[in-house]
Amino acid sequence: MTTADRSFPTVSFAAVRERLLAREETALLDVREEDPFAQAHPLWAANLPLSRIEIEAWRRIPRRDTFIVLYGEHAGSDLAPQAARTLASLGYTQLHLLEGGLEGWRAAGGELFRDVNVPSKAFGELVEHERHTPSLSAPEVKALLDAKADVVVLDARRFDEYQTMSIPSATSVPGAELVLRVRELAPDPATRVIVNCAGRTRSIIGTQSLVNAGIPNPVAALRNGTIGWKLAGQTLDHGAARRAPASVAEEHRASARADARRVADAAGVRRIAFDALATLEAPGRTVYRFDVRTPEEYAAGHLPGFASAPGGQLVQETDHQVPVRGARIVLADDDGVRASMSASWLAQMGWEVHVVDPVPPAAAWRETGTPAVAYPPVAQAAGEIAPLELAALLNKKDPGTAVIDVTTSANYVKRHIPSAWYAVRAQLAAAIDGAIPRAQRYVLTCGSSLLARYAAADLRALLDARGQRDAEVLVLAGGNAAWFAAGLEAESGETRLATPRTDRYRRPYEGTDAPAEAMQAYLDWEFGLVEQLGRDGTHHFRVV
The missing domain is CATH 3.40.250.10 (Rhodanese-like domain)
Incomplete structure (x- = not known):
């Protein structure tokens, strides 16, 4: 977000639609927060909020020359250009802005969908x-x-x-x-x-x-x-x-394996040997590799280069797990059942899907735990403050210290540092110009301090632009996790919201307190999705 300005080419609704119809690899990215995204977006748009680009982009869009189209609410919004600058700093080269933003899509007659995980639903x-x-x-x-x-x-x-x-x-x-x-x-x-x-x-x-x-x-x-x-x-x-039961009788496993293979074959699922996976890597092609077993099985041992994505959730959340429409998907399991069944659905949804077959020998499942994730360097490093040192400042009721928490709003409401302000990272400018009082020292935090480090660089640039060059910007060492681990005081609730809680869309079906009207409206919306698919026309779905 802090890289130098530059211009990016625009692409029209018609051009994006043509790419989707031709199955050309395209990442159509909505860079707003999840709640506005859920209110209206194109069918194949994936939500990659401006606030989280550095910690999600490399994992979700692995190929740096992917054809990427970015949009915000309208042409005048600065979200998409900011996102493009950030992605350019991360090495992405094929960056485009959607002509007119979401409003341009609507004005051109593009179909818009509500909610999240819409392609799967x-x-x-x-x-x-x-x-x-x-x-x-x-x-x-x-x-x-x-x-x-x-x-x-x-x-x-x-x-x-x-x-x-x-x-x-x-x-x-x-x-x-x-x-x-x-x-x-x-x-x-x-x-x-x-x-x-x-x-x-x-x-x-x-x-x-x-x-x-x-x-x-x-x-x-x-x-x-x-x-x-x-x-x-x-x-x-x-x-x-x-x-x-954790174990499956061999006769049951054999029956399930035969059934799953028959279903996958009917859906057009392809088979590839483990030692031939490199042949799928080709110029201009993105390949996602997923282990569709349970998270516990994955942690105990998995194939190198495969990410954990339990099959049912992968089919449910394709827009999040595979934001590049037209990419190749490779699935693996150790039983010959779960990968085939998951692949059968992805193939019917228009994806090119391969299953690792035959099942690799036990020695191939050698990686354990969760693979380390690489994150890009922070544009401008900030100093750190230890939890006990910050607690001492807050206990003194020091008016010159402001704590800003950029974690998810759900985590903030559940538990946060007393006196901390909640803010969406991409809306820090509005937060410091509005609710958060001017301070001599700003301390950024989040769950682990990862996102806070990027937010601190943003804040430093904002303060310098406002003439607050003497203000200190620090990151809480270890984030909220370190604060709570030290046994320090915590509070809960929406105590200090510097920005609205737009980072998370509240699903009508989650929790135990959803109003009946919202639940019924959600069902009514789902009933209308088939008609919307017909109007949109870009889905390539084929039910077998």
Whole structure:
């Protein structure tokens, strides 16, 4: 954000649309915060907030000569040019600004979508529309449970989501695990299997996965998920901890492997040997490599160069995990089931997908833990202040010290340093010109101090431009984590918001306190996605 100004070429709505239709690699990036992004954006836009470019860009857009199109709200917004300057400083060379910004897209007749993870959610609706995925209403499922019928409920979300709220008796089986583990939970072919998520997408995809795999059990999605359950006035469980068995009988694994391969072959999934992966690396082609097993399995040992992306969530969050539309995707597992099933859905969504096959030998899964992430250097390094030293200043009620926390607003509300101001990093200028009083010393912090270091460089430039060259800018050593680890005082709540909490879009299906009106509006929106896909026309979805 602090590099010298330069001009960047603009590209029109028509040109971007043509690239998407031709499947030319394109990263269409919305550099606003997540909440405004969720209010309206093109189908294939990925959210990369200006505030987080340095810590996300290299991981999410690995090829520096990727064709990138950036936009903010309108042509007069400075977000996209700032983002382009930052990306240029990180080595990206094919940077363009969307002509007219989001308003230009709208004015040109481009379709705009609400919410997040829209490509996956729209695809899920198309799957149900074309395959007539079987489903049962919340009252019907509750009646089965009350009657103690031969039924199992499988929650296809992440385990943490399942723990927040779940259907009574449900077991956590994240989406990619369903075909592999369903026979352990429902060995009797007469047992009815119900798949649920919070809303619709993962229950539809999960249910259709079991149907496509040909398991003998009757299968149905819980219509509208936990939202439908709550709207029916029924009670959800909280804090449940039921998981599928960790081990899978070899006969069940063999059946799942054969089923998954058949489904993947029908979807057009490609196969590639582990030692041939380098052949996918070609000029002008981006390759994403994902291990689709559970995070725990990944940490215990994974293939070099593969990132962790559990298959169900990868299919749900393609816009975040694979922001370069037209890129190649390679998936790996150690069982021959989860990669094939995940790949079958990505292929139907128009991606070129390869599965590592045959499964590499045990010796190949040699990397453990989480690979180190490389971050670009900070434009202007700031000095540090230790937690105890800062605490001493704050205990003195020193009016000359202002603490600015650029962590996520959710983390700030949960717990933060007393007297700290919350600010979105990209909105620091408004924060220091508005709510935050003028100070002799500014201390930047975040969860770990990583983002704070980049924010400190921004603040230094802003203060110099305002004639506050004598003001000191420091970074809290170790960030909030070090402060809390030292046992220092903390407070919670929206105590000092220097900027609005636009960094996070509140999903209508998350948490336990969403209003019924918001949940119903969300379902109504999902029902209209198939029609929106038809108007947009760039999706390349093909349901098999």
